[in-house]
């Protein structure tokens with residue numbers, strides 16, 4: 001299981017220190033939650049913050065865009081040093097075009113779906129993408145309760161991916177902790193995003209290790 005601490009729950013006054021701390025604690029990826037106050041009811045940060053932090057870690061920078069009009073901004077995030085750019089299926093009517101743009105910028109492409117969106121909408125796009133992000137809370141905030149039906153969605157997606165794209169990464173985001181990680185792994189998830197569980201603990205290494 002790859003572990004991606006979500007900076008949403010980090011101390012925003014000390015982001016450099018927080019990135020270095022989770023990097024040293026064994027994080028595989030660093031997860032950036034970009035929110036615009038339109039697609040989700042919260043605002044976080046943009047490409048300048050990603051770019052500023054790029055020099056403090058060589059880990060995979062995993063950018064989760066929860067914004068309207070993502071096509072306008074992917075180039076800036078690619079230039080800022082994003083390795084993965086994940087966009088929401090619900091945020092665009094031209095997902096294939098957007099994925100093609102992300103790949104042309106030299107990034108890996110992910111597509112995310114909200115808890116109310118069925119996995120079947122992804123079937124035709126799977127061959128073109130590197131990762132699917134299953135939201136296991138409604139996007140916008142850290143520290144929410146894990147939505148149990150997400151486990152079945154992961155199983156269903158793993159079944160689709162086995163046929164269309166066996167190497168597809170399945171990422172789960174929202175309410176992930178040591179209480180549900182085994183269940184998520186059994187369902188077919190291979191990247192766990194965790195914000196409050198890691199940054200809310202007093203030992204980042206112990207928290208990350210418990211998810212691995």
Ligand SMILES: O=C(CO)[C@H](O)[C@H](O)COP(=O)(O)O
Pocket residue numbers: 006008009031033064066137138139140141142143144173174175176193194195196197
């Ligand atoms: O995308 C997100 C919210 O929209 C975050 O990545 C997610 O909520 C992580 O926080 P936590 O682990 O505390 O639930």
Ligand SMILES: [Fe+2]
Pocket residue numbers: 006031032033064173193
């Ligand atoms: Fe996220």
